[in-house]
Amino acid sequence: PSMDEMARLKEGEEAGAIWAIEPGYGGYFRQQSFDKWDSMQNKWTGQYEFESVPLQRRLKDEGDLVIAAQLPSQQWVRVPVPYTYVLGGTHGTATTIETQWDQNGDYVVRTKRPAQVALVLTPYTGVLPYHQGEPNEDLNFEANLSEATQAKLEEVRQINGGNISRARKLLAYTIGRLKYSNDSSYNQVYATHPNGYIGGIDGLKQADCDVANTYFAALCAELGIPVRHVTGQMVKGKDNQGNSRITSGTGHAWSEMWDEISQVWVRMDATPPGDPQLQEDQSGEGVPGDYSEQEAIGPTDEELLALEQK
Numbered sequence: 001p002s003m004d005e006m007a008r009l010k011e012g013e014e015a016g017a018i019w020a021i022e023p024g025y026g027g028y029f030r031q032q033s034f035d036k037w038d039s040m041q042n043k044w045t046g047q048y049e050f051e052s053v054p055l056q057r058r059l060k061d062e063g064d065l066v067i068a069a070q071l072p073s074q075q076w077v078r079v080p081v082p083y084t085y086v087l088g089g090t091h092g093t094a095t096t097i098e099t100q101w102d103q104n105g106d107y108v109v110r111t112k113r114p115a116q117v118a119l120v121l122t123p124y125t126g127v128l129p130y131h132q133g134e135p136n137e138d139l140n141f142e143a144n145l146s147e148a149t150q151a152k153l154e155e156v157r158q159i160n161g162g163n164i165s166r167a168r169k170l171l172a173y174t175i176g177r178l179k180y181s182n183d184s185s186y187n188q189v190y191a192t193h194p195n196g197y198i199g200g201i202d203g204l205k206q207a208d209c210d211v212a213n214t215y216f217a218a219l220c221a222e223l224g225i226p227v228r229h230v231t232g233q234m235v236k237g238k239d240n241q242g243n244s245r246i247t248s249g250t251g252h253a254w255s256e257m258w259d260e261i262s263q264v265w266v267r268m269d270a271t272p273p274g275d276p277q278l279q280e281d282q283s284g285e286g287v288p289g290d291y292s293e294q295e296a297i298g299p300t301d302e303e304l305l306a307l308e309q310k
Contacts (some may be wrong), residue, residue, distance in 0.1 A: 001044070001210040001229075003182045006249055018071045020248035024238035026289030028267065029246065030079035031188045031232040033104045033256065035136040037217075042197040044192070044214070044229045048102040055099050056106050058120060065121040066091050073114050076100075079235045079277055080246055081121060083267065083290050088122030104228075118136040131289035134256035135226030139216040143198035147175075153222050167257040170223075171268050174216040180204040180274030209271040209278075210253040216270035217255055226258035226310060228265070232276040252277050267292070 034044035060066050065085065069170055071077055081087060087107050090097055095115040099108045100220050111117060145153070156169045178201070186206050194199030197216040201207055207215060213229060221228040234252035254269040292303070 001041075001185070001214045001253070002187050003206075003208045003211055004184050004309050012203045018248065019067050020172055020239075021235065021246070022068070022241055022242075023242040024065045024242055024287035025065050025082065025290040026237070026287045027082060028236040028252070028254070029082055029233040029235055030106065031078045031080050031104055031228060033228045033230045035139075036230040037139050037141055037221075038280050039142045039197075048104075050100040050102050050108070053065065053087065053099045053101050053107070054087050055087065055097060055119075058091070061122075063123050066118050067121055068116065068118040068211055070116050071114065073111060073112050075230050076108040076110045079109055079119065081107060084123060084125075086120040086124045087119055091118040091120045099297055115202060133230065136228070139217070139227065141198045141221055142196055143149075143202070143218050143222065144195040147221075149173075149202050149219070153219065157223055162259065162261050164259050165226075166223060167220055167225050167268060168230040170216060170219045170225075170269050174212060174219065174270040175272055177202075178205050178207045178212050178270075178272045179216065180208065180212075180272040182208045186211075192300070207272060209269075209275055212272055213255045213270045216268075220255075220257065228256050230254050230267075231255055236277075236286070237290065243269035244287055250277065 016021075026060075026172070032046075034046040036045045036047070037043075038045050065077070065082075066080075067305045069077075070256050080088065087099065095111050095113060096115070097109055097111055097117055097119075099107060107288055109117070110121070143209050152170075156166050156173075159166050161170065183206065185196075186204065189204065190197050190211070193203070195203060198215060201211060210231075217227045217229055231251070231253045233246050233250045235246060238244050238309040254267060256265040256267055259266050269278075
């Protein structure tokens with residue numbers, strides 16, 4: 001996880017599309033998930049087992065999406081796919097496309113030569129592949145946390161409920177405690193913090209989507225809640241052709257928690273308020289999609305105490 005400043009576009013300028021989505025569709029596009037944490041290097045890792053998924057050429061049906069990109073030769077590329085879709089085939093692509101997915105249901109594709117490819121995304125209402133999988137309950141962040149956070153963890157530990165009930169309490173705590181920032185100077189500060197990477201975040205409270213969801217995952221791991229870190233895209237709006245665009249500025253990260261009752265992974269996003277990717281699209285060019293609502297944020301403990309005293 002890292003915090004990075006992004007340059008804003010000039011008025012009237014459009015970011016180049018890495019993937020174009022037709023017709024326009026927005027929200028969370030999943031690409032890769034991680035279920036292991038390397039405390040020595042402060043980074044997410046994962047071991048992936050890939051299985052071939054043969055795709056047939058087909059025309060786009062009503063309700064389908066077509067996602068297109070220029071691919072390099074002989075390089076596996078992860079495909080961003082919305083949560084309610086699966087990869088259903090290729091669309092008008094002359095070159096041969098190899099397709100695989102990993103044990104988490106995330107797709108990779110490659111071509112033998114550089115080519116413009118188009119893939120059909122098909123709506124799917126069953127239990128999707130990424131909902132399944134064996135949860136990793138052995139996450140260790142070696143966190144030295146503040147007294148306030150330790151007290152919150154103990155409070156949540158006493159809740160009579162499953163993983164999801166307790167995770168939602170930690171989600172609200174994370175969103176309320178952290179402040180949104182993409183100041184890259186914090187990367188080195190957190191990496192060398194005397195309280196450890198997670199302890200540094202807990203104390204300084206500055207985080208973007210990637211760092212905030214890593215902190216959230218660490219809190220969940222403290223209570224033995226299986227969690228994985230997901231990276232992908234948050235897509236909004238459309239271009240002059242009515243297509244949505246995945247660009248260098250649409251990258252996003254969030255979390256998934258294991259629901260031991262339903263035996264599926266549940267998406268949660270602990271990004272603090274202020275992330276431009278999660279702000280409402282004010283352009284008037286909104287498109288349908290799977291956005292989900294940001295968790296409602298109540299007053300902090302300090303604000304509640306001040307209100308009580310008043």
